[in-house]
Amino acid sequence: MQDISIRTCRFDEQCEALRQEVREFMAQELPPRKKGASESGAVLSKGSARGVDPEFSRKLGKRGWIGMAWSSQYGGHARSPLERYVLTEELLAAGAPVGAHWIADRQYGPLLVRYASENIKNDLLPRIARGELYICVGMSESDSGSDLASLRTRAERTKGGWLINGRKTWNSASQWSHYMVALVRTGAAGETRHGGLTQFLIDLKAPGVSLRPVRILTGEHRWNEVTFDDVFVPDDHLIGEEGKGWAQVTTELGFERSGPERYLSSLYLLLEMLDAADPDNPRHAVALGRLVADMTTIRQMSIGVAGMLTRGENPGLAASVVKELGTTFEQQIPEVAHEIFDMDLSALESPLEEMMSFLVQTAPSFSIRGGTREILRGIIARGLGVR
Amino acid sequence: MMSSARDMIAESVKRIFEERVDTKLQRDAEEGHWQASLWKLVEESGFTRVLTPEKLGGTGGGWTDAYPVMHAVGYWRVPLPIVETMIGNDLLARAGLDVNDGAVGLIQQDGQGSLNLALEGKQLRVSGLAKSVPWGRNAQTFVLSGQVDGRQVIARLNPGKQIAVHREGHNMAKEHRDHIRFDGCAAEEFAYADELLTEEAVKTHGALGRAIAISGAAESALAQSVRYSTERVQFGRAIARFQAIQHMLAVFACETTSAVVASEAACDSMHKKNPRNQIAVAKIKAGQAAGVGARIAHQVHGAFGMTYEHTLHFATRRMWAWRSEYGSESTWAEEIGAQAIRRGGENFWADVTARSAA
Numbered sequence A: 001m002q003d004i005s006i007r008t009c010r011f012d013e014q015c016e017a018l019r020q021e022v023r024e025f026m027a028q029e030l031p032p033r034k035k036g037a038s039e040s041g042a043v044l045s046k047g048s049a050r051g052v053d054p055e056f057s058r059k060l061g062k063r064g065w066i067g068m069a070w071s072s073q074y075g076g077h078a079r080s081p082l083e084r085y086v087l088t089e090e091l092l093a094a095g096a097p098v099g100a101h102w103i104a105d106r107q108y109g110p111l112l113v114r115y116a117s118e119n120i121k122n123d124l125l126p127r128i129a130r131g132e133l134y135i136c137v138g139m140s141e142s143d144s145g146s147d148l149a150s151l152r153t154r155a156e157r158t159k160g161g162w163l164i165n166g167r168k169t170w171n172s173a174s175q176w177s178h179y180m181v182a183l184v185r186t187g188a189a190g191e192t193r194h195g196g197l198t199q200f201l202i203d204l205k206a207p208g209v210s211l212r213p214v215r216i217l218t219g220e221h222r223w224n225e226v227t228f229d230d231v232f233v234p235d236d237h238l239i240g241e242e243g244k245g246w247a248q249v250t251t252e253l254g255f256e257r258s259g260p261e262r263y264l265s266s267l268y269l270l271l272e273m274l275d276a277a278d279p280d281n282p283r284h285a286v287a288l289g290r291l292v293a294d295m296t297t298i299r300q301m302s303i304g305v306a307g308m309l310t311r312g313e314n315p316g317l318a319a320s321v322v323k324e325l326g327t328t329f330e331q332q333i334p335e336v337a338h339e340i341f342d343m344d345l346s347a348l349e350s351p352l353e354e355m356m357s358f359l360v361q362t363a364p365s366f367s368i369r370g371g372t373r374e375i376l377r378g379i380i381a382r383g384l385g386v387r
Numbered sequence B: 001m002m003s004s005a006r007d008m009i010a011e012s013v014k015r016i017f018e019e020r021v022d023t024k025l026q027r028d029a030e031e032g033h034w035q036a037s038l039w040k041l042v043e044e045s046g047f048t049r050v051l052t053p054e055k056l057g058g059t060g061g062g063w064t065d066a067y068p069v070m071h072a073v074g075y076w077r078v079p080l081p082i083v084e085t086m087i088g089n090d091l092l093a094r095a096g097l098d099v100n101d102g103a104v105g106l107i108q109q110d111g112q113g114s115l116n117l118a119l120e121g122k123q124l125r126v127s128g129l130a131k132s133v134p135w136g137r138n139a140q141t142f143v144l145s146g147q148v149d150g151r152q153v154i155a156r157l158n159p160g161k162q163i164a165v166h167r168e169g170h171n172m173a174k175e176h177r178d179h180i181r182f183d184g185c186a187a188e189e190f191a192y193a194d195e196l197l198t199e200e201a202v203k204t205h206g207a208l209g210r211a212i213a214i215s216g217a218a219e220s221a222l223a224q225s226v227r228y229s230t231e232r233v234q235f236g237r238a239i240a241r242f243q244a245i246q247h248m249l250a251v252f253a254c255e256t257t258s259a260v261v262a263s264e265a266a267c268d269s270m271h272k273k274n275p276r277n278q279i280a281v282a283k284i285k286a287g288q289a290a291g292v293g294a295r296i297a298h299q300v301h302g303a304f305g306m307t308y309e310h311t312l313h314f315a316t317r318r319m320w321a322w323r324s325e326y327g328s329e330s331t332w333a334e335e336i337g338a339q340a341i342r343r344g345g346e347n348f349w350a351d352v353t354a355r356s357a358a
């Protein structure tokens, strides 16, 4: 049985100073949420890293708030994972539109720092840190979801590089992205089924790449299906080692399962609920008190994992625990709202109703994206030694 | 104290309880017998005085040092009032009163029953019935928190003529819970403690003690369930091979981790200004882990786990008993929920983040 323990930690003065800085910045950028004021469409993206605004991304870049934790050699700022944590939670809590640079900042900057050639690092990393260059995730295919290793998009050697053929799907924010980091097959799977997979950095403007929009159930265009038809990728765009893509991807996923985005997606609904509730109504108080307890604890766990990262420990299992608890909590919030308030969700006249209607429809995805609930429980069970 | 002191405490409680607390001892205790020699060892090892200042013969530790002892009481299912005595001694010392040897009976004035506290000159007199006092019949000292003339007091009372065991009872885990009658008994010592302590000192500290011990018991029940699932064979394979069992255990692990983290965070906040909210969070999360965890532990163990012969129930009955002592999940949730609603959406995030600042 592996140790799942998470030691909580506290933020030091430097982190708290940064928190104030971010709050002041956000107060100017986005008017803070006002009780009872309807904010129409703007409110819907709040807390979920969904809003996309390249101009805002560039402003963050100017402040040094993208690529915070990488070395300054590549445009980063060499700050600690705990500082990055504070920045991220404050941006999400303020409803900042971080969707454009989100993935490049969170997972592909660090991937490139670790594995890319000097050439690529010098070219791309400073642009990511300036908030100008965006990258999307290219893992899933229509026939390969949880069973990612079964994927069929292939790369074959050609002079000076590789030719890619196949199709990725559910690629979030890809219509705004310059590159995709795609996991593709370059060789035989072997006995573990995890061999023969390689990560490539693919320019989405390259000849042979085409995007087809996929609308989600609310009608929004959030995803694309991305097809590769003999797309040429130069040699130095192979990231890491040929055939080692599986290990690279699992590290990438493991480390990003426990961030504040894992429990803040429904924060704005919770705030609306606190404003709408009656403190003397025990039904309201008990239900909201439980949510406060959940949120407080999940946040402490999530910070604990960030602390482990700061100390160079591998939080793999703890990160899965945080994601499982965080997504369950986020999904619970609209259920509780439905339970304690009598809302007719047809008129959508208040921010509460607006948020509610939006979250009820998007909450199911919380336990699908980034590894489904069932897959995470499997990972936790393996850590317990029963798999 | 440094964290290494905490580790040393954890080591020594484990060494003693692992060796001494076996099924025979647990069964003997459940038949009503006081475990005198284990108690002597616990006191001699200083466990009941971890929170007591060095000048009063204690270790001078804080709640983060007390955590491993209280956790071990749950993990090893120790049938003695160790948590209560640690808390009682802590309250006495913080109120500036003497600390004696012996088991402490913790009493809260505003708990179940009705106790009347009255000042008579310089004496504090206590009368009425205190219900379900943990290990009341075994107590050599009673520590009481309550209110007199709108001020918070901590009082120490010694068993004597005016204190009687009114009814012997026990909780689900067969831990003694006795009704104690006070007949105008004068407190040995008392002190006003408005500045020093949170309101309802016994209830808040008791809630944290129970949350920590539940975390320990839940870790024990989880470990037993994991082990059992790899040993029990049905349909030709260990039941651990079934995904339904794996997922139940994963959920159990998540709940247990929550209880542990929330309890540790509460310990960490005990030297801060208002730890009451974090204690509430800990008791809510531990209570939830107790309910979910005990259900899953029993589901995994099947009929064997339902027998007295099996040892699982020493953990699960404690989890159920302890979650309902010193305030249930909904009691505490109502308090922090009403408070958060009064503070409103605009203050919520600032309040949440203020709690994690050093």
Ligand SMILES: Cc1cc2nc3c(=O)[nH]c(=O)nc-3n(C[C@H](O)[C@H](O)[C@H](O)COP(=O)(O)OP(=O)(O)OC[C@H]3O[C@@H](n4cnc5c(N)ncnc54)[C@H](O)[C@@H]3O)c2cc1C
Pocket (backbone or CB within 6 Å): A136, A137, A138, A139, A140, A141, A142, A144, A145, A146, A147, A169, A170, A171, A172, A173, A365, A366, A368, A369, A370, A371, A372, A373, A374, A375
């Ligand atoms: C909001 C959102 C954004 C996304 N963004 C991206 C993106 O940017 N890039 C990208 O590549 N992908 C993205 N995805 C895709 C995501 O990674 C996949 O949806 C996910 O991996 C699950 O795959 P699937 O949808 O094919 O479901 P399936 O794998 O088909 O699963 C269907 C159901 O079967 C269950 N199941 C599958 N295998 C097992 C098993 N072994 N045991 C028990 N149950 C099992 C699953 O848990 C699930 O409940 C996104 C998804 C969402 C919802």
